[in-house]
Amino acid sequence: MSQQQLQYKTSPYRLLKEKVASTTMLILTLSALLLVVLIAVGLVIKSMPILEEKSLVDLVFGSSWKPMKGEFGFLPFIAGTISVTLVAIVLALPISLLTAIFLTEYSKDWVKKAVFPVLDILAGIPSVIYGLWGVLIIVPWISEKLAPKFVEFSTGYSVLAGGVVLGVMVLPLMVSLFVEIFSSTPAELRQASQSLGATKWQTTKKVMLKHTRAGIFASVMLSISRAMGETIAVLMVCGNIAQMPESLLDGAYPLPALLANNFGEMMSVPIYESALMFAALILFVVVVIFNILSRIILHRLQKNS
Amino acid sequence: MDIIKQGMFRPNQKFCTNANADAKIEVQDLNVNIGTNHILKDVNLTIHNQAITCIIGPSGCGKSTLLRSFNRLLEDTAKTKITGKVIVDGDDIYEKGCEITHVRRKMGLLSQKPCPLPMSIFDNISYGCKIHGIRGKKKLAMVVKHYLEAAGLWNEVKDRLHTPANRMSLGQQQRLCLARGLAVEPQFILADESTSALDPISSKIIEDLFVKLKAEYGIVMVTHTLRQALRIADYVVFMYMGEVIEQGTAEEVFKNPQHELTQKYLSGAFS
Incomplete structure (x- = not known):
């Protein structure tokens, strides 16, 4: 033993x-x-140096950006980021939602097998190429075809162009998130609805979307966070003008583009460097606040259902 | 409790009045293949209205598949091939041009696990009615009350009609699902082991409901518990390996089984 x-x-x-x-x-x-x-x-x-010189309110809500004169108002950039992201999500959400519904509820197997690899390719294309596509196709289309109908003149480098390019970029992400969420709906739920005589569309609209609304919300939030940080493609088509965008056809200057364009240049002015760091801080804080808010709302949604 | 009078279960009389007491489900040469599996083999049977028909048999013999073929729920599964006829009240439901939503409305399904829709108790019942075009708050409220009473649930939930349905107990949920199915005025009720997930008291309540409901509906019930079939069945179908071995009235099959397999199954030699 x-x-x-x-x-x-x-x-x-x-x-x-x-x-x-x-x-x-x-x-x-x-x-x-x-x-x-x-x-x-x-x-x-x-970003301490600039915070010591100017008040936080002036920096965040000031709309005049003249670094050489020492005026640093970040509102145009914040507005630019938010408006471009908003346009992108508004364009991409219905398309991706309906695509995902089609793929999970209606399509035959071979359609799925054909579409998913294409989505993966779309998601894998480098963002520079999306930017080029925007510059070569979207921007001229806006300035020649769309803008003359609404305003006298637009270069085409605008919030709309940025939104379209960004929307196409988040589309594959949103579709794959939605497909994942929809396929996690229990089959019994669908059968319960269908055996009452509901059509597929009625079942989708009234039962599935309701069941998955917390997940849909979370995916939209994730996509927004992703879209806010996107730099190169947006920088190429947005016009990069430090002004408050007043319409979709105005140019804008999102925060990431500001950083990418100016960091490394004009570093001889210390206060300017600090200002750029503050821009990065704003972006960081916005994304963090966004994540926290979406978690709180998600929690509420889950508790209610 | 004297709710069940002729016609009481259909306050709207919107769809079928179930006036045809001879309405039957007739299954003719039904074959179902899923992938390479031949699940139902040449099934022929008749199911009577205003009676409880129990389908019994060992696990995996195709009981549930047979039940699901009655309301065409099988078609959504990939690689399913169905041949043969299922004739409900004179119409073949697998015929081309037969409207699938109409078939499903006529054949109410009560699944194994209760599956309340993600909405309030009230909306769970009114959902089916709305789908089929019943409008008007007053009318919907009347229908909801009526069917909750029919399922013996009204007194338990009348104060919380607008709370989410999944906060109820499992037994209550199953009765809600039954009420939801009744609200679209079906002709037959298909119960797929509907009491197996419930506690004994809840399953007793469901069983008693079925016995009451058979005055107006044809009830087809798949069950694993022989004793349940003994208690409530009027007709019994015994299946084995995708084939119908024996069918007849409960008395015939239980007291005097003709086939060797049926005798063995009833005596508990296999289950």
């Missing part, structure tokens, strides 16, 4: 490995968390 016990005694190395493995993973997980905090702290420190 004692002989046997000795033989099967656990090797100390086995337990040691277990400890090492779990600690390593814990550290790696924590470092991801720490990174977020570090980025926030770094941005705050870097």
